[in-house]
Amino acid sequence: MSKPGYSRVLLKVSGEALTGDQSYGIEPEFLNKVARQIVDLTRLGVQVAIVIGGGNIFRGMAVAAKGGDRVIGDHMGMLGTVINSLALGDAIRRAGGRPHVFSSVTMPSIADTFTQRAAIAALEGGATVICAGGTGNPFFTTDTAAALKAIELRCDVLLKGTKVDGVYSADPMKDPKAERFETISHEDVIARDLRVMDTAAFALARDNRLPIIVYALETKEGLVGVIEGRAPSTRVG
Numbered sequence: 001m002s003k004p005g006y007s008r009v010l011l012k013v014s015g016e017a018l019t020g021d022q023s024y025g026i027e028p029e030f031l032n033k034v035a036r037q038i039v040d041l042t043r044l045g046v047q048v049a050i051v052i053g054g055g056n057i058f059r060g061m062a063v064a065a066k067g068g069d070r071v072i073g074d075h076m077g078m079l080g081t082v083i084n085s086l087a088l089g090d091a092i093r094r095a096g097g098r099p100h101v102f103s104s105v106t107m108p109s110i111a112d113t114f115t116q117r118a119a120i121a122a123l124e125g126g127a128t129v130i131c132a133g134g135t136g137n138p139f140f141t142t143d144t145a146a147a148l149k150a151i152e153l154r155c156d157v158l159l160k161g162t163k164v165d166g167v168y169s170a171d172p173m174k175d176p177k178a179e180r181f182e183t184i185s186h187e188d189v190i191a192r193d194l195r196v197m198d199t200a201a202f203a204l205a206r207d208n209r210l211p212i213i214v215y216a217l218e219t220k221e222g223l224v225g226v227i228e229g230r231a232p233s234t235r236v237g
Helices: 028-042 060-065 070-094 116-124 142-152 186-192 199-207 222-227
Strands: 008-013 047-052 099-103 128-132 157-162 212-216 233-236
Touching (some): 008 142, 028 047, 028 070, 028 128, 028 222, 047 070, 047 142, 070 099, 116 142, 157 222, 212 222
Parallel strands (some): 008 047, 008 157, 099 128
């Protein structure tokens, strides 16, 4: 198998996707499947960084919607991403990879504090870098954190793994006539309000010329198939 056309990628995994067929938490079989795909990609010489959401455990906006403090809710959500990052790191280790978990929220007994310098050094040293804690600030989603980390770490592309296989003209779960785009610009995604990622993430990617590939986490072709163009996906950029 030839090496894919990207040297360094950032993978964004939604927390909700980790639930698999469950309604909450982490489905171990699905987590292990994702970990194996990541290890397969690193064995081709591709450097991989990862940002994971926390929606399978806690969503900060749910607190604010019920009258709670949004900042506290977002801090709780950040802790959910740390749980997911540790779980994925352990799964990658068991699959034969070498994970290195960083956190944007300082918690030295759990993970190293994220810095661009340390994370790039880890990637260049052959580790799979997992970035927990979002941006480390409230009011920003992990989608925005993924775009930010991809730019900071000088990644060639952001891979957005979801439950659907690309960007659609409407929600394919609700509208059977929704059409999937093969390619679409950042500007069109923002103008059409296509909510695969939040607007801030798309705007950040647009301003820094970062391409995004949206694909289904459960694709049979795996991550290698996605970046080689063999799996259904949408390229934004």
